[in-house]
Amino acid sequence: MxxxxxxxxxxxxxxxxxxxxxxxxxxxxxxxxxxxxxxxxxxxxxxxxxxxxxxxxxxxxxxxxxxxxxxxxxxARTPEIQPSIYEDVPKIFVVSDIHGEYAAFVDLLVSAGIVDQDLHWRWGTGHLVVDGDVFDRGDLVTESLWLIYRLEREAIRAGGRVHFVLGNHEIMAMQGDLRYVNKKYMDGIVRRTKIMYQDLYGPHMEMGRWLRTKHSAIRLNGILFVHGGIGPHIVERGLGLEEINAQAREHIDLRSYQIAFDEVPIFWYSSGGPFWYRGYYEPKEGWYMHATPEEVEAILDYYGAHAVVVGHTGVEQVKSLYDGRVFGIDIPLNTLGSFQGLLWEGGVFHRVTGGGELEELAGHL
Known part of the structure; x- marks a missing residue:
């Protein structure tokens, strides 16, 4: 190590x-x-x-x-930080906001052909993106994490990749914000081992050190993937993709009292940061306005992208916004009874239903 x-x-x-x-x-x-x-x-x-x-x-x-x-x-060695930019990816499948709902996550991966019935990688050189929020709410968070962890290794062997983009609930878990942790964990392993929940994901735990290698934003084939979104105020700060990832990673282990009195972590872990931003859907008083089409275009131009894929804000189905510049993929499980995914292949975006059906969406190449 x-x-x-x-x-x-x-x-x-x-x-x-x-x-x-x-x-x-x-x-x-x-x-x-x-x-x-x-x-x-x-x-x-x-x-x-x-x-x-x-x-x-x-x-x-x-x-x-x-x-x-x-x-x-x-x-045994500490996991390496992988690149945040990839080109020439033959196909991309994206899902977000799993929230410990392991069975629904597995059902979608099987239906979409990402894994086989034994839950092993079968998607060859394709890339799977988990766009944040595996943690909280549901009671099978650990199982979901280990599945992603294993598929990451199997995908690399096949020439593909798995990308786990951090969401606000990953940050909350590592920083000890327990508001949405399922009661199972607090009454079970936390209470009986006396290990604080956030310490289960600390830097000396395997899942913790793995999570600390993950990015907050990535770009594949000119498509941005970020959990909440990137607002105009982030561009105004002159932050490139590498700066976003480096600064977010730098502040992961700050405690609340450190965040409260320092402008930089307040920016990252507030409503306007990339983990929490909802400006593609609505304004938030005191933080940001509803992003205009011109602002979205400028954001994409700044990052050399033609589209951005986000979770975090619930939608009734995977959908295209801003004339195919923004894709929302957070489907709360109680909305449809199953998750949906977003597929990009051959320059075309598709909604992938829980049953594996494809429905083409408007998008920009």
């Missing part, structure tokens, strides 16, 4: 994990005690199960909480 910044590792009292809890299964979570030692643990059938591993290069283990057929493969 590459050396990490000189930050003290949290001291988890793992000896006290063998406690009785309600049947609120969750896991695995992996805590890196050192560069070569890791603890994998679950809340399983009312108690906490754990195993300690010594690792030289790659940690491999089969699940030990009803998921024994699942092999977890985790590199």
């Amino acid at each position: 590459a050396s990490e910044p000189a930050v003290a590792r949290p001291s988890f009292d793992t000896a006290g994990l063998e406690v009785v809890a309600d049947s609120l299964d969750d896991g695995p979570h992996i805590y890196w005690q050192s560069d070569s030692a890791a603890i994998a643990f679950y809340l399983c059938d009312g108690s906490v199960a754990k195993q300690t591993f010594l690792v030289s290069d790659t940690l491999r283990f089969h699940g030990f909480c009803g998921d024994s057929l699942t092999e977890y493969v985790v590199a």
Whole structure:
């Protein structure tokens, strides 16, 4: 594992994990005690199960909480930050705002042909974009994260890619904003292990260090992907794509008292930041106006893009806005009873229904 910044590792009292809890299964979570030692643990059938591993290069283990057929493969080295810009991508599939609804997420990926019935990558050299908000509300967040984590590795082997763009709920989880965390986690693994929820995704946890490599905005084939959106005020600051990602990543681990009195993190983690912006749909008093077509055009020109895809703001179905310049893809599960996705292939955008049907949308090449 590459050396990490000189930050003290949290001291988890793992000896006290063998406690009785309600049947609120969750896991695995992996805590890196050192560069070569890791603890994998679950809340399983009312108690906490754990195993300690010594690792030289790659940690491999089969699940030990009803998921024994699942092999977890985790590199000991710190995950690398991948590029934020790709060209010549043959096809792109996008979904957002999963919010722990693992079954609906899986149904869409299978129906769209992204994974097979065994949930392995079958989309070849295509790129899958998860446009933020895997966390909160639902009760299968951990399962959703591990699926994305594994598909990322499988896609690379096939010549494709998986991109996980951070949303506001990822930031909230890492910063300890627990307003929307499902009760299962607070009553279960948090209460019984005494590990704070945000520490489950801290920099010395496998999911935490992985999340910290993820971007806040990416561009594929001249299409921007960002969770909330990019408003004119971000362009006015002269921030390019790399600056957006670097600055957002720099401030992920700030605490609320640090954010409250510093202009830069206030900007990133406020209503006008890329995680929270809704200006393509509506104004927000004191923050921004409803973006005009001219402003959207200027934003896209600035980032060398011809369209932007956003989640965060719920829509009744995947839709095209601003004459095909903006695509909204956040479908609250209670709206249709299933998720929808957005497909780009051969210069054409399609809505992909929960049943896998394609419906062409207006868009710009």
